Amino acid sequence: MGMEGIGARVARKEDKRFITGKGRYTDDMSVPGMKHAAFVRSPHAHAVIKGIDSSEAEKMPGVIGVLAGAEMTTDGIGSLICGWMIHSKDGSPMNMGDWRPLADKKVRYVGDAVAIVVADTKAQARDAAEAVKVDYDVLPAVTSAVDALKPGAPQIHDNAPGNQIYDWEIGDLDAVDKAIASAAHVTTLDLVNNRLVPNAMEPRAALGVYDEAEDHYTCWTTSQNPHVARLVMSAFYNVAPENKLRVIAPDVGGGFGSKIYIYPEEITCLWASKKTGVPVKWVADRTESFLTDAHGRDHVTTIQMAFDADNKITALKADTIANLGAYMSLFSSVVPTYLHAILYSGQYVIPAIHCNMRTAYTNTVPVDAYRGAGRPETTYALERVVETAARELGVSPAELRRKNFIREWPYQTPVILQYDSGDYEASLDAAMKAIDYDGFPARKAEAEARGKKRGIGMSCYIEACGIAPSQAIGSLGAGVGLWESAEIRVNAVGTVEILTGSHSHGQGHETTFAQLVSDRFGVPIDSVSVVHGDTDKVQMGMGTYGSRSGPVGMSAVVKALDKVEKKAKMIAAHLLEADESDIVIENGQVKVAGTDKALGWHEVALNAYTAHNLPAEMEPGLKETAFFDPANFSFPAGCHICEVEIDPDTGKTEIVKFVASDDFGNIINPMIVEGQVHGGLAQGIGQALLEGTSYDAETGQLLTATYMDYTMPRADDLPSYTVSNTVTPSPLNPLGIKGCGEAGAIGSPPALMNAITDAIGNNNLSMPATPQKVWAAINAA
Amino acid sequence: MSKVEMTVNGRAVSGEVEDRTLLVQFLRENLNLTGTHVGCDTSQCGACVVHVDGKAVKSCTMLAAQASGSTVTTIEGLASGGELHPVQAAFKEHHGLQCGFCTPGMIMAATDMIERHGGKLDEKTVRAELEGNICRCTGYHNIVKAILAAAEEMSGAAKVAAE
Ligand code: FES
Ligand code: FES
Numbered sequence: 039m040g041m042e043g044i045g046a047r048v049a050r051k052e053d054k055r056f057i058t059g060k061g062r063y064t065d066d067m068s069v070p071g072m073k074h075a076a077f078v079r080s081p082h083a084h085a086v087i088k089g090i091d092s093s094e095a096e097k098m099p100g101v102i103g104v105l106a107g108a109e110m111t112t113d114g115i116g117s118l119i120c121g122w123m124i125h126s127k128d129g130s131p132m133n134m135g136d137w138r139p140l141a142d143k144k145v146r147y148v149g150d151a152v153a154i155v156v157a158d159t160k161a162q163a164r165d166a167a168e169a170v171k172v173d174y175d176v177l178p179a180v181t182s183a184v185d186a187l188k189p190g191a192p193q194i195h196d197n198a199p200g201n202q203i204y205d206w207e208i209g210d211l212d213a214v215d216k217a218i219a220s221a222a223h224v225t226t227l228d229l230v231n232n233r234l235v236p237n238a239m240e241p242r243a244a245l246g247v248y249d250e251a252e253d254h255y256t257c258w259t260t261s262q263n264p265h266v267a268r269l270v271m272s273a274f275y276n277v278a279p280e281n282k283l284r285v286i287a288p289d290v291g292g293g294f295g296s297k298i299y300i301y302p303e304e305i306t307c308l309w310a311s312k313k314t315g316v317p318v319k320w321v322a323d324r325t326e327s328f329l330t331d332a333h334g335r336d337h338v339t340t341i342q343m344a345f346d347a348d349n350k351i352t353a354l355k356a357d358t359i360a361n362l363g364a365y366m367s368l369f370s371s372v373v374p375t376y377l378h379a380i381l382y383s384g385q386y387v388i389p390a391i392h393c394n395m396r397t398a399y400t401n402t403v404p405v406d407a408y409r410g411a412g413r414p415e416t417t418y419a420l421e422r423v424v425e426t427a428a429r430e431l432g433v434s435p436a437e438l439r440r441k442n443f444i445r446e447w448p449y450q451t452p453v454i455l456q457y458d459s460g461d462y463e464a465s466l467d468a469a470m471k472a473i474d475y476d477g478f479p480a481r482k483a484e485a486e487a488r489g490k491k492r493g494i495g496m497s498c499y500i501e502a503c504g505i506a507p508s509q510a511i512g513s514l515g516a517g518v519g520l521w522e523s524a525e526i527r528v529n530a531v532g533t534v535e536i537l538t539g540s541h542s543h544g545q546g547h548e549t550t551f552a553q554l555v556s557d558r559f560g561v562p563i564d565s566v567s568v569v570h571g572d573t574d575k576v577q578m579g580m581g582t583y584g585s586r587s588g589p590v591g592m593s594a595v596v597k598a599l600d601k602v603e604k605k606a607k608m609i610a611a612h613l614l615e616a617d618e619s620d621i622v623i624e625n626g627q628v629k630v631a632g633t634d635k636a637l638g639w640h641e642v643a644l645n646a647y648t649a650h651n652l653p654a655e656m657e658p659g660l661k662e663t664a665f666f667d668p669a670n671f672s673f674p675a676g677c678h679i680c681e682v683e684i685d686p687d688t689g690k691t692e693i694v695k696f697v698a699s700d701d702f703g704n705i706i707n708p709m710i711v712e713g714q715v716h717g718g719l720a721q722g723i724g725q726a727l728l729e730g731t732s733y734d735a736e737t738g739q740l741l742t743a744t745y746m747d748y749t750m751p752r753a754d755d756l757p758s759y760t761v762s763n764t765v766t767p768s769p770l771n772p773l774g775i776k777g778c779g780e781a782g783a784i785g786s787p788p789a790l791m792n793a794i795t796d797a798i799g800n801n802n803l804s805m806p807a808t809p810q811k812v813w814a815a816i817n818a819a
Numbered sequence: 820m821s822k823v824e825m826t827v828n829g830r831a832v833s834g835e836v837e838d839r840t841l842l843v844q845f846l847r848e849n850l851n852l853t854g855t856h857v858g859c860d861t862s863q864c865g866a867c868v869v870h871v872d873g874k875a876v877k878s879c880t881m882l883a884a885q886a887s888g889s890t891v892t893t894i895e896g897l898a899s900g901g902e903l904h905p906v907q908a909a910f911k912e913h914h915g916l917q918c919g920f921c922t923p924g925m926i927m928a929a930t931d932m933i934e935r936h937g938g939k940l941d942e943k944t945v946r947a948e949l950e951g952n953i954c955r956c957t958g959y960h961n962i963v964k965a966i967l968a969a970a971e972e973m974s975g976a977a978k979v980a981a982e
Contacts, residue, residue, distance in 0.1 A: 053911040056919030057903065057926060059854015059894030066853035161839065239858045239866060239920040239955050291856075291920030292955050324859040544918030544956045709914050713961060717917060720958030745863035745953070753949035753959040758942065782958075 043557030044773070047709045051563060052548040061289045064243040064258045065321045072245070073102055075307060075320040076163035078153040078170045079329065080145035083179035083401035083738020084192060087143060087172060090153060095169040100162035103314045104170060105306075106153040107142030115139060115309055116275040118302065120366035121517035124204050124375055132204040135195030135399060137365035139275070139302035139309075145174070146194055146364035147401050148739055149329030151302050156314050160321070179401040179738035183361035184338055186398040194364065194399040201399045203362055204371070208379050208453050209392035217353030217390050221344035225427040231415045232805045233336035233361070233731040234724075235748060236408045238543075240291020241322040242331060246307030248315075254282045255311070259304045261287040261571075262297045262541050263581020266518065268573045270300045270368070277308050287571040290543035294721070295407040296331045297543065298583050299368040303330075328743040333731060334408020336361040337374070341419045343427055351442045353390040354382055356419060360397045363404035370406045371397070376454075376514055377505070377584075378412030383451035384420045385462040385498045385675060386442040391452045401738040407583065409721055409783040413501050418805075421497040421788035426801055435792070436470060439498050455502065457673045460701060464764040466498060468699035469677040472760050478681065491684040491816070492694075495792025499785035500675045503777030504589035506668040521667035522586070523579050524594035526555070526602045528660035530647040532640030533565040539579010540591030541571050545779065546710045547587060551595055553706055554773075558599050559606075559639050560626035577663075585777030589672045592706070593771040597664035605660060606642050612653040613637060613645060672768045672776040676700035678719075678785040680793040689813025691727060691794055697760040698785065703768040703776035711778045715761045718782020724751035725783070726790040730806045749806070823887040827852070828896025836883050842876075843867045845883035846893060854894040854923045858953065865952030868924040868931075869893045875931035877951070894923035897930065905976070906930045906969040915965035917956035928952050929966045938974025940967060 042048050055061050092104035118137040125131055141150050153170055157163035178192040185191055186201040194201055218224055238260075245258040255278045261267050264285040271277040271285070290297060307318045322330065337360050344353040360374040379393035428435040440463060449457040470476075478494050485492040505511060508519030525537040534555050540547060552566035569575050582591070603623065610628040611618040614635050622631045629636030637645075642660075645651065649658035681694045698715055705711050728749040732741045742748040767774025787805060795801045800815040821840075824833040827850060834849045846852045846869070857879055858866035867879040870892040878886075897904045906929050909915065916922040932948050933940065945966050946959070954962060 049911055050914065053916060053919075056916055056922050057894075057907040057910050058898055059852070059923050061854070061919045061922075063853075063856075063920065065857075066847075068851075161837065237955055238918070239864065239953065240856070240918065241858070289919065292918040294955070323857075324861070324864075546917070713914050713917060713957060716958035716960040717956045718958075721955070744861045745859050746861050750863075750953050750955070751958075752953060753946040753963060756946075756959055758960050758963065759958070 042553055042563045044553060044706050046553060046707065048549055048553060048563065048707055050546050050549045051552065052546065063240055063289045063291055064245060064260050067245050067258050067288065069247055069317045072317040072319055073156050073158060074160040074163045075310065075318050076155050076160065076167040077151045077303065078155065078167045078172065080141070080148060080150040080152055082145060082174055082176050083148050084177040084194065085145050085174035086177065087141065087145065087152065088175055089173040091171040092153065095155060095166040098162065098166040098169060100158035101166045102156045102316060104153055104155050104166065105310055105313055107138055107140035110140050110309060111138065111142055113309065114276050115305065118365065119274050120371050121368050122372040123515035124206055124371045126204040127207045132371055133195065133198035133202065134366050135198055139305045147403055149403065150364065151306065154306050154310050156310055156316065156318055181400050181402050181733040181735055181738050183336065183359045183398040183400055186400045187359065187396065194401065198399055203366065203397040203399060205396045206375055207392065207394045210390055210452065211392045213390040214353045214355045214392040218342060218344045218355065221352055222347040223345045223431060224342055225423055225430055226340065226342045227423050227426055229339045229341065229419055229422060230804050231335045231337040231339065231418055232725060234334045234408055234729050235328055235731055236294045236296035236331055236334060237750060238292030238294055238296055241324060241327045242297065242301065242303065243321040244304035244307045245317065245319040246304065246311040247317040248308065248311040255308050256284045256286065257304055257308055258286045258288060260290050260297050261285065262290065262293040262543055262583055264541065264571055265539060265573055265579045266581055267300050271305060275305050277305055284574045287541055293543045294409040295334065295411060295583060298581070299332055299406060301330065324745065325743050328748065329740060330403060332367045332406035333363065333403050334405065335415060336405050337415045339419050341423045343423045345427065345431070349431060349433060349438060349441055351386055351388050354388050356382060356393040358395050360395060361400050361402065361405055362397050363400060363402045365404050367404035367406035370404060373407050373412040378416050380453045380455050381413050381416040381500060381502060382420060382453055385444060385500050387444055389452065402733055409718065410780040411584065413780065414784045414787060417497065417499045417784050418788045421499065422791060425495060425792040435496060436466060436475070440466065456670065458670060458768050458770050459766045460673060460675050461764060461766050462498060462675055465675065465677040465699040465701055468762055468764055469679045469697050472697040472699065472762060473679045473681060473695055475679065485683055491686055491797040492681065493793040493797025494679065494681045495789050495796050496677060496679040497785050497789035497792065498677045499781065500673055501781050501784050502671040502673055503585035504668050504672050505584055506590065506671060508667050518580065519667065520580055521665050522590040522594040523577065523663065523665045524598045525663045526598040526661065528602060528643045530644050532561065532643040534561060535567045535569055536595060537569045537576045538591055538595065539576055539581065540587040541582045545582065545587060550706045550710060551592065554592060554595050554599065558603060559623055561639060585779035588775045589768065589771050589777050590666060590668055592773055592775065593668065594664050594666035596772045597666050598662045601662035601664060602660060608653055608656065609645055610637055610642050613651065668770055670770050672703065672770055674700065674702050674776040674778065674781050676781060676785060678789040680789040682793045682797055684794065684797050684812060686816050689809035689816065691807060691812060693723065693757045695760065696757055698782065699762050699764060700778070700781050701764045701766055702778040703765060704774040705763065706775065712761055714778045715782045716759055718780060719759055719786050720751050720756055722783040722786030723756060723790055726787040726805050726807060728755060728806050821884040823883045825886055825888060826890045828892060838884065840883045841879055842881045842883050842886045843878040846878060852893050852895050856920055856923060858920065863953065865924040865928055866921050868927040868952070870927060870931060875928050894927060897926065904930065905972050906933065909965040909969035909972065913961050913965035913968055915957065915962045921952060921954040925952050925954065925962055929969065932966065933970045933973055938970045940970040942967065
């Protein structure tokens with residue numbers, strides 16, 4: 039490892055602009071003639087649009103235009119799509135309801151966009167949006183998925199009878215039922231995985247610019263995957279052909295999944311720019327973000343785990359209803375199925391598994407991937423049922439897990455996945471040691487003496503990153519391939535540019551990707567630039583989500599570096615009159631091994647471009663491209679343990695200590711990996727303790743639409759964390775890395791809930807475990 | 820419309836703004852100081868914190884007209900002579916930022932906090948006083964670490980200066 043190479047704890051190159059206020063986010067962009075947009079949104083959860091009158095609004099100061107859905111339909115702008123086809127168990131395709139960017143016939147959730155107003159200033163646009171009169175025929179609404187599937191529920195989409203999107207299953211139901219019937223013990227739990235609002239701190243925004251002379255569009259937008267946005271806007275929404283549409287995702291202030299999707303607003307801003315002849319910028323305010331950013335989770339599950347007389351798990355059965363909201367968002371269908379159900383083996387040998395998944399439309403914001411996407415829901419159900427089983431069986435939760443751990447890899451689960459590598463016992467041991475698990479009874483007794491309730495809880499999670507390979511996911515219904523691309527350009531002076539299809543919105547790619555080059559060629563990371571987030575600069579890419587930038591994005595970089603290295607060595611061998619196999623690259627020198635014959639890295643680069651003396655037939659230049667399509671997912675895993683102390687008088691939970699021991703395979707920059715874990719833990723702890731999304735069941739109004747109502751985790755709600763790593767490299771990618779972005783949010787909620795329920799002696803507790811709920815549970819116990 | 824005049828980052832500025840214009844809008848839109856961010860509409864997130872007459876203020880919660888006549892420092896004005904402020908340097912060194920969106924507000928709130936406490940800060944106090952600043956990326960762990968490190972460095976520097 040060099041000073042700035044793989045494994046080095048290097049401070050981030052990109053920080054300078056952020057700490058000096060020079061970051062460039064979409065709302066910071068300004069182009070000549072730019073005007074501002076506001077959306078007219080439905081105040082009703084479910085209603086028929088009878089008419090729209092914008093005559094008054096059009097006369098208001100500064101207003102340039104008011105555009106509604108009918109006109110957009112006439113112009114041929116397409117409906118929003120879900121990009122992953124799921125079939126129900128009866129073989130029928132999922133029921134995808136029509137989602138117009140601007141609703142023209144019916145609105146289906148509070149916040150559904152109906153019209154766009156363009157004006158000189160943001161305030162004028164908002165004033166005029168208020169003055170647009172929409173005549174609604176209000177219909178009854180339903181917000182819970184369980185209710186939506188009941189007979190007689192309001193019908194949301196005509197082509198989805200009974201509001202069902204699909205009724206899907208995986209696994210061997212017969213085998214599972216037999217195992218349950220003959221089990222020595224069965225633990226059953228009913229669980230709710232609470233709906234969450236992602237809340238990236240930068241609200242979504244879009245700036246659409248139409249250039250009439252070139253018939254060309256540019257869109258600056260808060261996207262995690264600008265190339266996918268361009269592809270979808272071209273191929274499905276008919277905004278413009280790909281060569282006439284440039285999408286730029288500049289600095290993006292957090293995503294967590296919510297900025298993967300292509301929303302109505304960016305499409306509408308581009309279209310409105312052409313219609314009005316001016317560049318159109320829209321920036322969400324926070325309430326608009328609550329009302330329109332895709333939400334996460336929202337599962338209702340019954341889970342059963344069966345054991346034999348030796349406490350070995352014999353079967354697992356999960357039956358879930360998932361809420362997908364008013365429309366099917368881009369990846370909404372795959373989150374509860376192939377990102378959720380196929381993880382039900384967890385870290386355990388479970389001979390028979392079955393999961394049934396019904397998804398429903400409701401009059402709520404669309405639900406899609408949010409940090410962890412399906413895997414937190416699996417882990418929550420699985421790790422609460424294991425812990426509960428240990429209590430029922432009267433054995434130690436750690437030992438019950440240990441007894442059932444998978445110990446040989448690759449391991450084929452009964453639900454598609456084959457785990458690549460791992461050592462679950464190592465992370466369990468490390469976490470138990472870090473929290474002094476054995477000392478817990480003494481600490482509990484000491485707390486009891488002070489009138490406090492102490493509890494300890496753990497969670498051993500498995501996670502699947504870098505969803506792949508493309509061919510396999512294609513056969514499972516994916517509309518895209520999930521490879522990644524990279525281009526390495528070595529300049530004539532030896533500096534390097536990495537062009538990547540990954541996108542950083544906080545992950546630190548400008549540093550970690552540069553570390554790969556530094557490691558390989560000995561160039562300082564300051565001489566390496568990372569180019570991303572612009573479809574005019576990077577040819578194609580799939581973006582950043584699902585912890586894929588490491589295992590997939592960086593692997594593409596490595597493949598391109600291999601090609602560059604090969605060519606550089608050929609050039610050096612030619613110049614040094616040596617055999618190519620004797621050339622090594624060390625400390626910025628390209629040399630003949632074991633001799634003092636050497637060229638500087640920059641000399642080789644210069645020679646590639648002067649082309650005065652290259653090997654016969656070699657093309658000039660030093661630039662290579664690679665695509666990487668992994669052979670499988672990678673499988674990070676780990677153990678989180680949490681110790682809490684609860685005040686029985688107030689029900690308030692204090693996290694005394696939270697330890698995470700994670701196996702992410704090899705690590706490029708430990709500082710950045712730790713940061714990812716910290717952030718994930720905060721979101722997981724937020725879900726377990728604080729964050730709840732609530733709709734009024736009758737009117738469908740979102741009751742938690744501001745930071746006054748939705749409890750975001752703040753610094754004084756959270757502890758400092760104790761994090762560490764165990765390492766089993768992934769055999770599936772050249773760097774042996776597994777991905778680290780989501781683990782914190784996946785492993786932590788059940789650990790915390792197991793700790794709280796342990797402390798209060800009542801397992802009947804749902805997230806978020808607010809003081810009020812905990813107090814009630816204590817008093818009901 | 821109101822006429823506002825103030826000193827921002829050491830420079831005298833003025834402008835003619837709608838009465839309802841917030842200080843943050845004046846900074847971002849009139850002065851193009853886009854380092855100050857807007858993360859909410861209910862005075863909760865702190866992405867917009869600047870210093871007005873030496874005190875940390877949420878610039879989304881003050882009208883530009885109210886700030887007329889004041890001296891304002893934004894994140895762009897914190898480093899001096901090309902030298903990062905110790906809080907800025909500590910955020911970088913301790914990885915106190917990821918996406919960077921909350922960062923300007925965090926740094927402005929932290930400098931004010933350190934100054935008010937004369938560098939005598941502990942984790943509990945830092946966490947309590949960060950209550951008005953939301954970060955979704957870092958889980959606060961490294962922000963707290965960065966502020967404590969900066970406080971120590973600043974009080975060390977102050978001691979050296981006093982001796
Ligand atoms: S923007 Fe000022 S507190 Fe959120
Ligand atoms: S660094 Fe992204 S919100 Fe704080």
